[in-house]
Amino acid sequence: MNRRLRAVLSRLAQALPVILGVVLVSFLLTRALPGDPAAYFAGDAADAASIEETRVKLGLDRSMPEQFGLYVLQLAQGDLGQSLTTGQPVVEELARRLPASLELTLVALLVSCGIAVPLGVLAATRPGSWIDHACRLLVTAGVSLPTFFTGVALIYVFYYLTGWAPSPLGRLDFIYLEPPSVTGFFLIDAALAGDAETWFAALRQLILPAATLALFTLAPIARMTRAAMLSALSSDYIRTARAAGLTSRKILFGYAFRNALLPVVTTLGMVFSFTLGANVLVEKVFAWPGIGSYAVEALVASDYAAVQGFVLCMALLFVALNLVIDLAYSMIDPRIGFDSK
Amino acid sequence: MGLDTSRRGFLKGGSVALGAAALPFLKFMPAQAAGDDVVVVVMGQTINSLDLHRTGTNRPSYQVAVNCYDRLVSFGTKTMPDGSLSYDYSTIVPELAQSWTVSEDGKVITFKLKPEAVFQDGSKVTAEDVKWSFDRAVSVGGFPTTQMAAGGLLRPDQFAAVDEETFTVTLDKPSKLALPDLAVPVPFVLNSKIAKQHVTDADPWAMEYVHKNTIGSGAYKVVRWDPGQQLVYERNDKWTGGPLPGAKRVVLREVPSQATRRALIERGDVQMSWNIPNKDASELDGKVEVYSTPIENAIYVVSLNYNFEPFQDPDVRKAVAYAIPYEEIFKTAAYGRGVPMWGGSGIETIDWPQPSPYVFDLDKAREHLEKSAFAGGFDVPFSIDLGQSDWMEPTALLIQEQLAKLGITSTIDKIPGANWRTASLVEKRLPLALETFGGWLNYPCYYFFWAYQEGHLFNSSNYANPEIEQLVGETLDLPVEHPDYAPKVKRMFEIAFEDLPRIPLFQPALSVAMNGATGYEYWFHRELDARKLAKG
Numbered sequence: 001m002n003r004r005l006r007a008v009l010s011r012l013a014q015a016l017p018v019i020l021g022v023v024l025v026s027f028l029l030t031r032a033l034p035g036d037p038a039a040y041f042a043g044d045a046a047d048a049a050s051i052e053e054t055r056v057k058l059g060l061d062r063s064m065p066e067q068f069g070l071y072v073l074q075l076a077q078g079d080l081g082q083s084l085t086t087g088q089p090v091v092e093e094l095a096r097r098l099p100a101s102l103e104l105t106l107v108a109l110l111v112s113c114g115i116a117v118p119l120g121v122l123a124a125t126r127p128g129s130w131i132d133h134a135c136r137l138l139v140t141a142g143v144s145l146p147t148f149f150t151g152v153a154l155i156y157v158f159y160y161l162t163g164w165a166p167s168p169l170g171r172l173d174f175i176y177l178e179p180p181s182v183t184g185f186f187l188i189d190a191a192l193a194g195d196a197e198t199w200f201a202a203l204r205q206l207i208l209p210a211a212t213l214a215l216f217t218l219a220p221i222a223r224m225t226r227a228a229m230l231s232a233l234s235s236d237y238i239r240t241a242r243a244a245g246l247t248s249r250k251i252l253f254g255y256a257f258r259n260a261l262l263p264v265v266t267t268l269g270m271v272f273s274f275t276l277g278a279n280v281l282v283e284k285v286f287a288w289p290g291i292g293s294y295a296v297e298a299l300v301a302s303d304y305a306a307v308q309g310f311v312l313c314m315a316l317l318f319v320a321l322n323l324v325i326d327l328a329y330s331m332i333d334p335r336i337g338f339d340s341k
Numbered sequence: 342m343g344l345d346t347s348r349r350g351f352l353k354g355g356s357v358a359l360g361a362a363a364l365p366f367l368k369f370m371p372a373q374a375a376g377d378d379v380v381v382v383v384m385g386q387t388i389n390s391l392d393l394h395r396t397g398t399n400r401p402s403y404q405v406a407v408n409c410y411d412r413l414v415s416f417g418t419k420t421m422p423d424g425s426l427s428y429d430y431s432t433i434v435p436e437l438a439q440s441w442t443v444s445e446d447g448k449v450i451t452f453k454l455k456p457e458a459v460f461q462d463g464s465k466v467t468a469e470d471v472k473w474s475f476d477r478a479v480s481v482g483g484f485p486t487t488q489m490a491a492g493g494l495l496r497p498d499q500f501a502a503v504d505e506e507t508f509t510v511t512l513d514k515p516s517k518l519a520l521p522d523l524a525v526p527v528p529f530v531l532n533s534k535i536a537k538q539h540v541t542d543a544d545p546w547a548m549e550y551v552h553k554n555t556i557g558s559g560a561y562k563v564v565r566w567d568p569g570q571q572l573v574y575e576r577n578d579k580w581t582g583g584p585l586p587g588a589k590r591v592v593l594r595e596v597p598s599q600a601t602r603r604a605l606i607e608r609g610d611v612q613m614s615w616n617i618p619n620k621d622a623s624e625l626d627g628k629v630e631v632y633s634t635p636i637e638n639a640i641y642v643v644s645l646n647y648n649f650e651p652f653q654d655p656d657v658r659k660a661v662a663y664a665i666p667y668e669e670i671f672k673t674a675a676y677g678r679g680v681p682m683w684g685g686s687g688i689e690t691i692d693w694p695q696p697s698p699y700v701f702d703l704d705k706a707r708e709h710l711e712k713s714a715f716a717g718g719f720d721v722p723f724s725i726d727l728g729q730s731d732w733m734e735p736t737a738l739l740i741q742e743q744l745a746k747l748g749i750t751s752t753i754d755k756i757p758g759a760n761w762r763t764a765s766l767v768e769k770r771l772p773l774a775l776e777t778f779g780g781w782l783n784y785p786c787y788y789f790f791w792a793y794q795e796g797h798l799f800n801s802s803n804y805a806n807p808e809i810e811q812l813v814g815e816t817l818d819l820p821v822e823h824p825d826y827a828p829k830v831k832r833m834f835e836i837a838f839e840d841l842p843r844i845p846l847f848q849p850a851l852s853v854a855m856n857g858a859t860g861y862e863y864w865f866h867r868e869l870d871a872r873k874l875a876k877g
Contacts, residue, residue, distance in 0.1 A: 036763040041397040042483055051767065053482040057396050084397040086568045087389040087552060093568070152600050160604045167610045168601050170570055174381060174592050287596040289570045297387070300728075300758045 008323065015319040019312075023075065026311040027068055035302035041084050058084070071308070080312070081305030085297050090309035093294065098313065099184025100171060101283070101290035105276050107187075107206055108213035109268070116218045117264065120225025121257065124233060135222055143219035151212045151285035158208060166204045170287040176201045209286040213279055217271050224267040228260035235259075261332050269325040273318060378589035380858045380874050383596045383605055384615035388572050391563055392551040393526060394477060394485045403526045404868035408574055408591075410529035410557030411582045413438040413452050413471065413508070414520065418862060425632045426862040426873070430783040433520055436582045437466055437530055437558065438508075447515025454506040458581045460532040460558045468502035473533035475500045475510075477546045485527045491782065492522025493818075516818035518782055525781050526866055532556040560586055560872040570595055574871060587860065587875025612858035612876065615869055618731055619676040622852035630855040633678045634863040635848045638788055639779025640682055640694045641732065642843040643740065644765075647803045649721065649772035656713035658841040662699040663706035664743045671847050673739065674732040678852060682845035688838075691821075691830045693785035697838050697845045703746060710747055718748025724765065724774040728758040733775045736846065765801045776801050776843065781865050785830050786816040793837060804842035809833060 038055035055061050059070065074081060080090035116139075123135040158165040166173055171186055179189035179198050187206070190199035232238065233256050241251045280292035291310065298306035329336045390398040393406040417432035438452040458466040476497040478485045489495070493516045501509045512519055522528075531551065539550035550556075555563045560582060561574035574591040594611070596602045603621055606614040606629055622631050645652040645661065652658055667683040685696030710716055723741060725733035734755075741751045751773060756764055765771050778799040780788045790813050791797050795805040812833045819826050837843070851867050860873035 035757070035760045036767065039763045039767045040758070048767070050483045050487050054396055057482070085389055085399070086387065087395070087397065088568050097569070148598075152598075155601060155604055160608060163608070167605055167608075169383075169594055169596065169605070174571065174594060284597040285601055287570075287594070287598065287601060289567075293597060294569070 011323055019315060022312060022315040026308045027071060030304045030307045033302050037302045040301055080309040083303055083306040085301045085303045090305050094309055094313050097289055097291045097294050101276055103185045104209055108210040109272060111210055112214040112217045112221055116222035117225050120222040121229055123226045124229030139219035139222045142215040147212055147216050148281035148285055150215055151282050154208045154212060165208050168286045170289055171205055172201055209282050209288055212282050213275060217275055220267050220271050225264050228263045232256040232260040265325060265328050269321055377876055380588040380876055381592045381611040382613040382615055383594050383602045383611045385597055387569055387595050390552050391555050394481045395548055395552055396483050401868060403866055406526040406529045408561045408871050409555035409559040409563060411437045411559050412524055412529055414524045416524050427634060428864045433524060448512045450510045452508045455581055456506060458558055459579050461562050461577050466558050467505045468508040470533045471508045471530050472500050472502040474530045475528055478528050481546055488527045492519045517820045521782050586872050591871045591874060606854045606856050609856045612856055614854040617852045617854050619678045622678055623676040625854050632861055633850040633852040635680045635850050636779050637865055638783045639849060641777050641846045641849050644774045644776040644801045644843050646772045651715045651719045654713045656709040657715055660706045660709035662841055662844045663702045664747055666701045666739050666743055670736050670739050674735045675847055678850040680848040682847050688831050688834045691785060691827050693788055694848050706747055720750045721773045722754045723751040724754045724756055724771040726761040727755045736775060766798050769801050769803050786813055789813045789833050790817055802842035806836060806840060809836055
């Protein structure tokens with residue numbers, strides 16, 4: 001265990017240069033954006049003089065190395081600066097929006113896995129059967145419908161026509177109030193507060209956007225499960241196991257599935273990371289106050305602090321995610337020595 | 342944050358900020374029954390500050406200055422031909438001021454404040470508060486200072502608190518713009534006693550505090566602000582600026598997707614959808630209440646840059662003006678909402694905007710192009726703003742198609758939001774572009790000041806004409822009733838239509854949908870004025 005802890009720490013240490021690189025690159029990239037934030041934020045009727053005043057106020061009149069030095073100094077104190085588009089400190093904003101995105105993405109992935117993994121296993125055990133075709137049909141449909149279309153279509157059917165879903169007004173309808181913040185995940189916070197009404201209200205708001213995202217992420221997971229299961233089932237050790245007369249249940253889950261899990265987990269990690277960044281459209285359609293729409297708004301307005309904060313936050317998240325996935329590997333398959341690296 | 346965001350306090354109404362009025366926010370009621378005096382409004386944009394004077398405060402946030410603060414004076418209200426309400430530029434009515442007098446030479450305006458006017462904390466509104474607020478507006482720089490300067494309000498020494506209820510503004514020269522400029526959202530009055538408690542050496546105007554707290558005497562106060570999500574106004578029952586609003590609470594939700602906003606208003610789960618696209622306005626009309634008001638002193642135009650060689654030729658400019666399919670643009674891009682600005686029959690009034698004499702006539706366009714030095718045509722990039730692509734894209738495509746028939750090849754260049762202002766207004770480097778400008782102060786000379794004077798921000802065509810320079814300078818401060826005013830303004834129109842740095846297309850409209858609420862009023866600032874809203 002001690003060795004593993006040391007390995008984790010060394011992995012974290014290895015991530016440091018990556019983070020430093022991200023800090024530098026995100027700083028340079030935002031400055032390379034063609035827009036002029038001073039002109040943008042000076043307001044509608046600003047003249048050259050007031051644009052210049054705004055530039056001085058934003059500290060954009062200083063030299064680049066000076067600006068970078070200030071930024072790093074702030075960063076060292078845990079201050080990501082102030083976003084101009086929203087007028088809030090970036091740290092506060094990320095702390096509020098990241099859980100919103102994470103909650104949506106995790107619920108969507110949970111739903112997606114709950115459907116895609118069994119479906120993939122079933123399709124692999126009966127290749128060419130009707131269930132295999134049904135699986136193919138579902139995932140093709142899911143991946144070929146753009147998320148904003150699925151989202152709008154779901155709203156149209158379940159909110160506009162039938163009225164079953166609540167108003168698509170973000171994480172909670174306006175008549176409810178946020179549960180006291182512990183984790184930022186409304187489902188967890190409401191459960192901690194023992195507030196069933198708010199818990200159900202938050203869940204109801206989650207269903208449509210999570211379903212939209214889940215539909216989109218079904219395909220890679222189901223396809224990967226099917227392929228990995230097929231190759232595992234056709235391998236020598238399964239033949240040996242069958243010859244040894246093990247029960248088909250033991251063969252399927254004890255040997256084949258466990259071996260097939262590795263590529264599935266890898267895919268899951270990839271799907272998670274791109275969904276988190278790519279659910280901007282879902283966030284917009286459902287007025288979800290997530291991190292994706294925040295980043296896009298910031299980019300459009302050349303809001304340096306917010307863009308840098310977002311990139312840094314995502315970098316940290318990916319470092320953590322990769323670590324978790326590597327740990328998961330070594331648990332699934334002890335032959336992969338995480339700690340020996 | 343100074344706002345009460347704790348859930349328990351909000352629900353039980355036990356906190357000072359909320360008082361006993363938190364009741365309509367019952368926890369488990371369906372949205373429709375959320376209370377007879379709660380109006381829910383959705384909009385696509387975001388509020389980024391509660392303080393208009395702050396650097397970087399965006400347009401939608403100006404409404405907080407309107408709803409939560411008072412000015413000395415305001416504009417009256419008139420009923421439009423379609424029965425909707427609009428502010429009335431021609432009458433100035435009291436808000437915090439009870440009365441005012443203008444000195445003989447027109448330079449000193451003396452205001453008497455309402456003795457009963459109080460801030461939300463119950464303290465009296467004094468001339469000292471007005472003085473501090475006006476000093477702030479002219480000192481913080483950026484947009485507020487520019488807007489104050491438009492009315493001749495430049496320096497703190499122009500403002501004086503004579504006694505508790507008397508306040509004077511001294512102008513360097515008399516100007517018809519001064520009084521109306523006091524009725525725009527910028528010179529709002531803050532509670533200087535509270536603000537001064539939050540002043541620091543680095544922050545002499547309490548910008549940080551006012552950014553997150555409303556400390557005015559206005560019709561509402563902000564009781565909850567979740568940036569990026571919602572803003573909740575609660576009625577200030579001590580308001581003296583006008584009749585109390587019918588709505589006790591106004592909940593403003595930010596919903597970025599237009600399709601979602603439309604579903605919400607059609608279902609009636611929200612009572613108002615702010616600034617809906619023209620397409621929705623024409624489709625929703627009849628299903629829900631739709632108000633489309635032409636935006637005063639605003640025109641959507643094609644801007645021809647004088648720095649671009651072919652456009653220096655007057656015949657090329659006229660050829661372009663005759664090659665624009667106005668009618669089709671108005672139908673496709675504006676869905677017929679707004680006012681046509683083409684095919685005018687001569688300049689008879691001093692109304693602005695007014696139609697240009699040009700119509701869609703390709704033969705005439707060809708004739709003009711033949712006469713010019715560019716008879717064979719030329720290549721030109723046609724720039725549009727990605728953020729306004731809803732009307733700019735169809736308009737540009739329609740114009741591009743007709744220009745091609747003249748041999749003018751244009752390629753459409755979409756520029757994202759942050760770069761648009763820099764490219765079109767600051768650097769003024771786009772040869773052919775679409776442009777929109779609307780003046781807050783509703784005078785033709787004010788429009789020309791911003792859009793036709795050399796070097797001014799909205800003159801994206803780099804247009805310079807000595808006669809226009811002189812005429813604008815002469816008319817800007819002149820009263821409209823002055824005998825010289827009308828002839829000079831008509832001459833400006835004439836030159837503008839002859840020189841064509843900006844080819845008018847149409848006057849845009851602001852459209853708002855209502856379902857289950859009343860009291861919408863159009864204002865020149867084009868943001869929500871919730872002071873007359875009521876459910877029903």
